[in-house]
Amino acid sequence: MNAHTPPPVSAGTAPVVALRNVHKSFGPLKVLDGVSFEVARGEVTVLIGRSGSGKSTALRCIDRFETIDSGEIEVCGLRVDNPQLDLRALRLDVGIVFQSYNLFPHLTIEENITLAPHSVKKVPKREAKTLAARVLEQVGLGDKLHAYPEQLSGGQQQRAAIARSLAMQPKVMLFDEVTSALDPELTGEVLKVIEALAADGMTMVMVTHEMGFARGIADQVVFMHRGKVHEAGPADILSSPATPELAQFVGTGL
């Protein structure tokens, strides 16, 4: 577990990710209505909330897959809301993993992983392959280098997708319901990988419906409701919610 070495904490206490009063609408639909939260280095922030509450949109705004209407987003010192943002620089710092793995089906797992380091960071092919072997080992897929995505189970594909992101050595990882498409047995193996990453000091923002997991891993829980941060705090808020909405949400176990 050493693909990711957290940078020295000497850089002060500036948050790795900060959203400040972020607003975002799709047409007439207000999806983010003044969202603010911060993610400190090495911490895990878990976004929870009902379907449609804006969790995915918030994540996508952080990685500039959506542009915001107003407010500020800062990631590793980069102003994401700046129209002149250097997208490449942002995406070197941020890794994102989606629910539907999105491995490239025509490439082997090794090629999936080496593609970005080689073509974006210009890491020589050979080094990139060594790197691929290392990150695959890290997610427990050391023997799948030469397999194609369709030859892997859903859980294995998702772990490979995580490895692909890790190979770019991001400073923060975003996970959007990465286990939602998986059977319960396969969910566990993916969550274990994420747990290990957290233990290794990776800064993460994740959307998940796995409440037990969230409780165990979260340094901060952000409960979103109707496009707003309705309640936020340490993992304890899941056991003793302050708002009836969160109480109801946790109660339903959704």
Next chain:
Amino acid sequence: MGLELDFSVVLDRWQSLLDGAALTLELAFIAVICGALIGALGAIGRRGGNVLIARLCGAYVEGIRNTPLLVQIFLVYFGLSSLGLKFSAFTVAAVALTINVGAYTTEIMRAGFDSIHKGQIEAAEGLGLSKAQVYWHVVLWPAIERVYPALTSQFVLLMLASSVTSQISAEELTAVANYIQSETYRSFETYIVVALIYVVLSFIMRLGFWLLGLALFPRRRRLGTPL
């Protein structure tokens, strides 16, 4: 009234038949290479954000798909000569066939591009790949792999359709056949032989595309499954 077939006078002209077949393949080769390029660009243009370019590409495709190849050939032929430009029949044939196959390839490639999920593109963008890199690695190649069978059929069809360029006296296989049958009066025999030669040419083309596919698509080679 027995059927008497005499192939000898036809087969005696094997040299001309071979030349014709070679020219047919040459025409097909040129049109396929240039047409594939036009098709890829046309599909990109048709799906791109520029409305004017998208419309132009659409008009091109519809124009070609709704007119006979022979008329397209005459249009190129007389169009160029009315501009005072003199080209060989071969050049005119190659240009007309390229324009024709380019339109069909545009449609096929468009279907291929459309089959790539948005998630694939976002995953690649999320890894930091530039727009061009995403297009090349994640859109173009899988799209080609997916429509490769359709492209192969279209290209073989083009080779067969090139026989109509005999109408402007391009010296390809059918033109040679017309000439041989008028000289030997053995029309039926001539066209039987020529039909068989076309079968062989089709086979050669399919074999060529199959081998090329093995080289281009290692996943397909190893797994044998469609993408």
